[in-house]
Amino acid sequence: MIRLPLVLFFSAVLFSTGVYGVLARRNAVLVLMSIELMLNAVNVNLVAFSQFWHDVTGQVFALFVIAVAAAEVGIGLAIVILIYRNRETINIDEVNLLKW
Amino acid sequence: MVGAAETVSANAIGAGFAGLAWVVAVLPLVSAALTLFFGKRTPGRGWIYGVAATGAGLVLSVLVLWHFVQGGGALASSVAWFTIGPLHVELGQFVDGLTAIMLIVVTAVSLAVHVYSIGYMHGDVRFTWFFVVLSLFTAAMLNVVIADNLIQLLVGWEVMGLCSYLLIGHWWEERINSNAAIKAFITTRVGDIPFLFGIFVLVAATGFHSANIQQIGELVGGADVSRGLVSVAALLLFGGTIGKSAQFPLHVWLPDAMQGPTPVSALIHAATMVAAGVYLVGRMYSVFLHAAPEVLRFVGVIGGITMFGAALLALVQDDIKRVLAYSTVSQLAYMVTAMSVGQAGRDSAFFHLFTHAFFKALLFLAAGSVIHAVHSNYMSDMGGLWRRMPVTFWTFLFGSAALAGIPPLAGFWSKDELLVAASEGHEVVFTLMLLTAAVTAFYTTRMVMLTFLGGYRGHAEPHESPSVMTGPLVGLAFGTVTVGFLGAAFTRAVFFKWVFFEVPEPVTFVLWVATLSILAVGLGVLAGWYLYREQPERDPVLQLGWFSSLLVNKFYLDEVYTNGIVLPVRDRVSAAVVWFDRNVLDGVVNGTARLTKDLALGTDEFDRTVIDGAVNGVAQTAGFTGGLLRYLQSGNVQRYAAFLFVGIVVLAIVITRV
Amino acid sequence: MTGQEYAFVVLALVGTVSAIRLVTAKNVVHAALYLVVTLSVVGGVYLLLAAEFVGWVQILIYVGAIVILFLFGLMLTRAPIGREALDNQQRVVALLIGLGVLAGLVFLIQSAFSWNGPKLRPSVGTTAELGYSLFRQWVLPFEAVSFLLLAALIGAVVLSRRDDRP
Numbered sequence: 001m002i003r004l005p006l007v008l009f010f011s012a013v014l015f016s017t018g019v020y021g022v023l024a025r026r027n028a029v030l031v032l033m034s035i036e037l038m039l040n041a042v043n044v045n046l047v048a049f050s051q052f053w054h055d056v057t058g059q060v061f062a063l064f065v066i067a068v069a070a071a072e073v074g075i076g077l078a079i080v081i082l083i084y085r086n087r088e089t090i091n092i093d094e095v096n097l098l099k100w
Numbered sequence: 101m102v103g104a105a106e107t108v109s110a111n112a113i114g115a116g117f118a119g120l121a122w123v124v125a126v127l128p129l130v131s132a133a134l135t136l137f138f139g140k141r142t143p144g145r146g147w148i149y150g151v152a153a154t155g156a157g158l159v160l161s162v163l164v165l166w167h168f169v170q171g172g173g174a175l176a177s178s179v180a181w182f183t184i185g186p187l188h189v190e191l192g193q194f195v196d197g198l199t200a201i202m203l204i205v206v207t208a209v210s211l212a213v214h215v216y217s218i219g220y221m222h223g224d225v226r227f228t229w230f231f232v233v234l235s236l237f238t239a240a241m242l243n244v245v246i247a248d249n250l251i252q253l254l255v256g257w258e259v260m261g262l263c264s265y266l267l268i269g270h271w272w273e274e275r276i277n278s279n280a281a282i283k284a285f286i287t288t289r290v291g292d293i294p295f296l297f298g299i300f301v302l303v304a305a306t307g308f309h310s311a312n313i314q315q316i317g318e319l320v321g322g323a324d325v326s327r328g329l330v331s332v333a334a335l336l337l338f339g340g341t342i343g344k345s346a347q348f349p350l351h352v353w354l355p356d357a358m359q360g361p362t363p364v365s366a367l368i369h370a371a372t373m374v375a376a377g378v379y380l381v382g383r384m385y386s387v388f389l390h391a392a393p394e395v396l397r398f399v400g401v402i403g404g405i406t407m408f409g410a411a412l413l414a415l416v417q418d419d420i421k422r423v424l425a426y427s428t429v430s431q432l433a434y435m436v437t438a439m440s441v442g443q444a445g446r447d448s449a450f451f452h453l454f455t456h457a458f459f460k461a462l463l464f465l466a467a468g469s470v471i472h473a474v475h476s477n478y479m480s481d482m483g484g485l486w487r488r489m490p491v492t493f494w495t496f497l498f499g500s501a502a503l504a505g506i507p508p509l510a511g512f513w514s515k516d517e518l519l520v521a522a523s524e525g526h527e528v529v530f531t532l533m534l535l536t537a538a539v540t541a542f543y544t545t546r547m548v549m550l551t552f553l554g555g556y557r558g559h560a561e562p563h564e565s566p567s568v569m570t571g572p573l574v575g576l577a578f579g580t581v582t583v584g585f586l587g588a589a590f591t592r593a594v595f596f597k598w599v600f601f602e603v604p605e606p607v608t609f610v611l612w613v614a615t616l617s618i619l620a621v622g623l624g625v626l627a628g629w630y631l632y633r634e635q636p637e638r639d640p641v642l643q644l645g646w647f648s649s650l651l652v653n654k655f656y657l658d659e660v661y662t663n664g665i666v667l668p669v670r671d672r673v674s675a676a677v678v679w680f681d682r683n684v685l686d687g688v689v690n691g692t693a694r695l696t697k698d699l700a701l702g703t704d705e706f707d708r709t710v711i712d713g714a715v716n717g718v719a720q721t722a723g724f725t726g727g728l729l730r731y732l733q734s735g736n737v738q739r740y741a742a743f744l745f746v747g748i749v750v751l752a753i754v755i756t757r758v
Numbered sequence: 759m760t761g762q763e764y765a766f767v768v769l770a771l772v773g774t775v776s777a778i779r780l781v782t783a784k785n786v787v788h789a790a791l792y793l794v795v796t797l798s799v800v801g802g803v804y805l806l807l808a809a810e811f812v813g814w815v816q817i818l819i820y821v822g823a824i825v826i827l828f829l830f831g832l833m834l835t836r837a838p839i840g841r842e843a844l845d846n847q848q849r850v851v852a853l854l855i856g857l858g859v860l861a862g863l864v865f866l867i868q869s870a871f872s873w874n875g876p877k878l879r880p881s882v883g884t885t886a887e888l889g890y891s892l893f894r895q896w897v898l899p900f901e902a903v904s905f906l907l908l909a910a911l912i913g914a915v916v917l918s919r920r921d922d923r924p
Binding site: 019022023024031092093095096097098099100 | 730731733734735736737738741742745
């Protein structure tokens with residue numbers, strides 16, 4: 001008997017925190033972590049609404065999100081490692097070859 | 101528009117032929133065209149067309165005259181030519197006895213000259229062209245003679261002037277010939293301008309309706325036109341005569357025109373073109389009659405001066421053609437002077453024109469024969485030719501006798517008529533005519549003796565000319581002998597009946613006039629015979645000191661013209677015109693060019709500064725903005741993400757709430 | 759406030775705090791551990807919402823595998839320690855944006871539902887139901903996702919291979 005807006009609010013908080021983390025963190029891995037946070041917030045939203053509509057589709061979708069997030073983290077970390085290999089740093093500020 | 105005419109003769113055939121007078125004028129025009137296009141290819145190089153045209157024209161002219169001999173009346177016919185406002189100009193013919201006579205004169209002399217030229221111009225480099233212009237000239241003169249209105253007459257008048265120029269300058273390779281041609285053309289032009297204005301005045305007098313000669317003639321006789329206007333018109337018309345017929349002061353071109361080939365001198369400057377001026381006065385005589393009497397007196401003065409002065413000048417010439425040239429001027433002046441006397445004078449003047457055409461043409465052609473034989477124009481290179489060139493000698497003698505006025509040749513009868521006309525009430529004119537007759541006889545005798553008698557002074561081998569040349573001489577000599585009788589008293593002066601339909605006061609053989617004229621002539625001949633009998637080289641006429649040099653220098657008239665008119669025009673007027681052209685006209689052109697150039701520079705400046713500036717400015721702005729905007733490309737992914745999220749939030753709110 | 763709600767609020771608070779600590783930790787390993795906590799909390803929330811399968815999958819995958827991946831990544835890249843080393847210059851802007859996002863989202867929630875909004879009565883979420891749905895209705899996306907995972911696997915291997923060719 002949880003009130004839906006509370007859950008949504010929780011999801012919103014998680015999401016905004018994730019946004020802050022994406023924008024503010026210097027380490028690439030930490031950025032990826034923040035992205036995971038955002039994804040989880042979305043998942044919470046999905047599950048909440050799936051219980052709201054009494055439709056299991058929301059949860060199925062959440063499953064897919066988890067799967068995709070896993071894939072994405074794998075690739076993301078591979079890229080981070082490559083960057084580290086080439087530039088000796090994973091400081092995103094210093095990865096700015098496309099600068100003017 | 102068929103003009104109203106007097107009763108047409110009962111002789112249908114004659115009337116028909118009289119109506120065909122215009123054909124006579126068109127035939128030489130056709131032959132000129134044919135000679136021009138086909139002459140070079142025709143055997144004989146094209147003389148056949150001109151000879152055929154003038155020959156046929158002569159036959160037709162005789163038929164036309166026959167109509168009048170039968171007692172037929174004048175007739176006129178025309179076709180509309182062009183119209184300017186109220187003025188209707190037609191292309192037509194007015195055929196009366198005068199026209200018929202003139203037709204015969206022109207075609208006969210033209211035929212003789214055409215035939216003569218076959219021999220004289222043989223081998224000439226522009227043989228065919230010569231015949232083209234001869235035919236063209238003949239056509240123009242015939243047109244003048246048959247024209248029924250002044251505009252058409254003017255066309256023929258001017259074409260004659262052109263042909264005269266072309267023929268005088270036929271051997272234009274030598275400067276002296278082309279100069280003579282130009283002098284002839286310009287001098288006659290000076291006379292043509294008052295003529296043109298005279299035509300304008302007369303046309304204006306008709307209310308700009310017509311230029312028809314008969315209508316003008318009737319009009320000036322009426323009360324609608326003021327005497328002053330008619331006098332002005334008469335004087336202006338006479339200007340044309342002064343130019344074309346080489347009267348004082350525009351006589352200077354005729355002696356120089358002798359530079360042209362002799363057949364040209366015979367045709368144009370003896371028998372036809374110069375006679376056109378006299379013809380004009382005769383045709384427009386009603387204008388002169390109804391003008392103030394001072395006009396005719398003026399005509400007489402001009403004629404008298406020319407008559408006597410030219411005769412004096414003929415005394416001192418060494419060039420045989422120049423003698424004949426001055427003689428022509430003098431004889432024409434005779435006609436002009438006679439015209440000034442009145443109606444009778446007019447009639448006798450035309451008779452003299454008729455006879456003069458024959459014997460003057462004869463004299464020129466015979467002189468040409470002599471020149472051809474001795475290869476020189478100068479009498480100091482001649483002499484004793486009567487044995488070697490008998491035909492030429494005898495025909496020349498006949499011509500000279502006629503010129504001097506020895507009876508019973510044509511010249512005597514016509515000169516007699518002139519004197520008779522002047523004898524009543526015009527004593528000054530009469531006396532002058534007598535004196536001139538004496539001088540004429542004298543220089544004629546001088547000419548004959550220097551040329552044919554005595555010993556041969558030249559260096560060539562003279563022999564008689566070919567029959568192509570002597571044939572016409574004989575023909576003209578025949579004419580000289582016979583035509584005089586047409587106007588003589590004892591044949592009842594049929595000439596006057598045919599031409600003028602009246603016999604002016606029974607043409608009596610006025611005895612005392614005839615006696616005086618024979619005396620004057622005899623005096624001149626005897627004086628000549630006596631002075632030139634022996635040692636003709638020692639020319640007595642040139643021994644007269646200041647008088648001789650005055651005559652040799654032609655009264656210094658050419659110098660007056662050159663220094664008074666030609667040089668000032670050439671030097672001052674031309675210089676002024678050149679200045680005007682160079683500074684004003686060229687200035688305008690150059691100024692326009694400069695303006696265009698400045699305009700172009702200005703436009704270029706504008707293009708470069710403003711337009712290119714605008715384009716460059718746009719490019720620079722783009723570059724500037726880009727230069728600023730590029731700082732957005734920080735390369736920092738998180739910066740991009742920040743923008744992204746801001747955008748998302750904004751969008752989310754906008755889309756869901758708005 | 760029902761009991762579930764209380765439980766939920768507690769979990770939410772823990773999760774929020776750990777999330778905030780995640781993005782502000784000076785030590786990367788601490789951040790990773792805070793991530794573990796947050797993920798577990800989320801799993802707990804799933805369980806509270808009677809989505810048992812999703813919840814356990816969350817624990818299994820996220821906490822079990824992905825965090826390990828992160829830790830490996832941190833180790834292999836020798837992440838530095840320290841505040842300045844971990845946060846960049848646009849901290850303030852990021853904070854603002856984060857707050858902005860939060861505000862936006864809250865605004866949306868509030869305009870859709872009132873705070874005393876509909877109560878959730880969890881009803882679906884059993885593994886059987888999920889299985890039915892997954893393998894009947896959504897079997898195609900399922901296969902696609904498996905394909906995606908395969909691709910990601912191969913991709914990761916390819917990407918991180920050392921290039922030894924001369």
